Amino acid sequence: METITIKDIAKALGLSTSTVSRALRNSYEINPETKKLVMEYAERMNYRPNPIALSLRDSKSKSIGVIIPEIANHFFSQLINGIESIAYNLGYHVVIFQSHESYEREVANTNYLVSRKVDGLLISLSSLTTNLFHFQDLMERGLPIVFLDRVPNAIETHKVVVDNFAGSYEATEHLIKTGRKRIAHLTSPIYLSITTERLAGYKQALEDYGLPFDESYVKYCYHGGKVAEENEAAVQEMLEMPEPPDAIFTASDRLTTGCMSVFQKHNIKVPEQIAIVGFTNISVAELLNPPLTAVVQPAMEMGQQAVELLIRLIEHPQKTDVFETRSLKTSLIIRESTAGKSAIQ
Amino acid sequence: METITIKDIAKALGLSTSTVSRALRNSYEINPETKKLVMEYAERMNYRPNPIALSLRDSKSKSIGVIIPEIANHFFSQLINGIESIAYNLGYHVVIFQSHESYEREVANTNYLVSRKVDGLLISLSSLTTNLFHFQDLMERGLPIVFLDRVPNAIETHKVVVDNFAGSYEATEHLIKTGRKRIAHLTSPIYLSITTERLAGYKQALEDYGLPFDESYVKYCYHGGKVAEENEAAVQEMLEMPEPPDAIFTASDRLTTGCMSVFQKHNIKVPEQIAIVGFTNISVAELLNPPLTAVVQPAMEMGQQAVELLIRLIEHPQKTDVFETRSLKTSLIIRESTAGKSAIQ
Known part of the structure; x- marks a missing residue:
């Protein structure tokens, strides 16, 4: 031929x-x-x-840039291990950068990776990113980008997320079924996709079980859990309310452990005085005191699927008609931190 | 002029x-x-x-490659944050790679970083690296390399380590002073610098306090804690000894939490049945059940000092007459996991 x-x-x-x-x-x-x-x-x-x-093109590439908020976070480190497990076998190098939840560093990392001629990018947005021009510009110039976990609505490409609504609904429902009435929610900045989705699941569960939604029980941590003082102040504020919460649902690793530190410091008994369930992938959840009920995300699998989608975009751009958003299921692991007051079940 | x-x-x-x-x-x-x-x-x-x-040279550079065994480890993620905190302010990008404790991946990462023209490398050796040619070759060709934590004896360059001997001595001494007589040591492969130094500190403390050194109380985990089954088997073996240990001193994050998981699984009470002190930087040490006594390494500072030495090598090669090995002090944080049986102090 x-x-x-x-x-x-x-x-x-x-x-x-x-x-x-x-x-x-x-x-x-x-x-x-x-x-x-x-x-x-x-x-x-x-x-x-x-x-x-x-x-010639090959000599410049076979590498994928990954920008995540921080690596000292089990969710993200598992995500990266998922990415590497696939990429390595397909002959791609994975170059890792941290944005440290800073928009400026995310932009600097992106520019650097592009100047080093990576073949594509995998991005989980920093909690302070509201302007997306640095990604839009590159995509228009033909660079494949796949987003995962913290994804932008305004950009059309492949995305891999978890079903945050369902995970959050399930956690809240579990707290309701174990007898909690005043369930607080400690979360990340409101403009992150994961925040609005988790908030929606939380609200829906309250509504379905006839509990009032009270905005004062929701606290947003602008730095996504990175700043201990901010987490502490938010928890403190909740504890000082006229009717303090009898349960708290936390939206990330750092927020969860930050919250537990405050409880320990003030000698607040979990689950007797307050129950806690976290959206967290920390590996030592069952070694904590008490062992922690957790909404666990399939981080490894998210990384694997995202890198597969990205490598497909890199190697067969002509095969992509429509972009996919894959939504993976979370799982609720029930441990002592939410042991029942009075079981409704 | x-x-x-x-x-x-x-x-x-x-x-x-x-x-x-x-x-x-x-x-x-x-x-x-x-x-x-x-x-x-x-x-x-x-x-x-x-x-x-x-x-021309500048257009290719202003970046530093970092290769560490794994990022899902608080010691290494803090190390990287130390590196980034200095590098970013001096205008250097930090490119992070994981060797996953594999010699082959360490070599592949090194080759990739060099092909991308990084200005220098910061390396903590994988637990399976015994051949150092990939680094020796580059250094002979003039690439600045600084090693940290897991450093090779056979290569002369700047190195940043902790005083593993003293940290290990202090941990063992603490266990002896709280009344323990049969102190086991769970550690990484013997050919890593950190392993031999920690083992030496452990032995010296036993000797100074008149306790016998028994090789059967020392278990080496070939994968440095990465393989749960291996950790578990090692702990299991110790527990099944005719005279099982009354204390265990673990040499890394993963070995420590792996050990605690086995204790929890078998319902072994800490510190009543067995005390534990870990060489670990996990952020949730005080939230564990029980809160964990730990030898903490100044990981952030190690990263900062190593990157400063590297950038000095990159920018002023002519100023380097002799290479330094900086040895930083660890600190022992005493918590409930080693609460005293009978205090000798």
Whole structure:
């Protein structure tokens, strides 16, 4: 079989070679219909890029950049291990960066990774990122990006998340069923996708069980748990309310352990005085005092699926018609920290 | 003032320009005396490399590669945060890789980082690394490398470690002073620097207090704590000895929590049946059941000092006459897991 060139595709479709070339690179300058036409034709005719150009390109790449808020967090470190487990076997290097929940560092990391010619990016947004231009710009220039966990609504690409609504609903329902009436929620900044989804699940469970939703029982930690003083102040405020909560549902690793530290410091008995359930992947949850009830996310699997989607985008851009958002299920692991006051079940 | 060139230096010292050039790049082909001569002269005459060459070089760099065994480990994640806190302010990007305690991945990571033209490397050896050629080769070619925590004896460069002997001695002494007689030691592979140093501190404390050293109370985990089954088997073996230990001193994060899991599983009471002290930086040590006595390493500070030494090597190679090994002090934080049987103190 003869090999087909960009020139052949251009001739067959009545387009310029530059249009075809840019369409095959998934450039933003080409409209989606034309891209689809070119990519489908290229796929059907078994078009393969010039091997010399390919090898030049290869010499620059086979690496994936990962930017996450912080690595000292079991959820994110498991996520990375999932990413590496797949990437390594497919011959990709994984380059890890921390944004430290800072928008500026996320932008700096992104620019650096792009200057080092990574083939694609896996991103979990920093809690302070509200402007997405640094990613939008790159995607328009054809760089594959997949988001995971903390994902932007405004960008269309593959995304891998957990079903935060269901996980949060289940945790809240469990607290209600073990007899708690005043359930507080300690969470991350409101503009993160994970925050609004978890808040919605929490609210829905309260409503379904006829408990009032009281905004004063919800506290947002602007730094997503990173700043101990902020976590402590939020918990303290709750404890000093006229009717303090009898249960607390925390939305992240750091918020959970931060909360337990405050309880320990003030000698507050868990679960007798207050129950706690955390959205957390800490490996030592069962070694804590008391062992912690937790909504566990399939972090390893999220990382694996995200990197598979990314490598597919990198290696077969023409095969992507629609972008997927995969939503994985969490699981509630019940331990002593929510042992029942009066079982309704 | 006129600028001085490599040619001027060569003429002044009676050397070839190629020798001077290689000496300034700290090449292994030039003998140390000549290098010293050239570098001192260059420094004295305020030699500055050609600005165009410099800017070309700059366009490739301002990044530091870090290879550590794993990030899901508080000691290493704190180490990285120390590295980043300094590097970021000095304008360096920090590129993080995990060796996953695999020699092959350490080599692959190293090669990748070098191909991406990092300015220098910070390395903590994988527990399976016995061959050091991949680092020796690069150092001979002039790449600055600083080792930290798990350092090789056979390579001469800056190293940042903790005083493992003293930390281990203090932990063992504490167990002896709280009345323990049969103190076991659960540790990493024997060929790691940290293992032999910690073992030596443990032995010395036993000897100083007149307790016999019994090799059967020391268990080595080949995977450094990474494989739960291996940790579990080692602990299990100890518990089944005719005279099981009344205390255990564990040498890493994973070994410590692995050990506590086995105790919990078998319902072994800590500290009543067995005391435990870990060489560990886990952030939730005080939230564990019981709160854990720990030898804590100044991980953040180790990272900061190592990156400072590395950046000095990168920016002022001519200023390095002798390599330093900095040894930082650990601290013993006493909590309930070693509460006294009978205090000798």
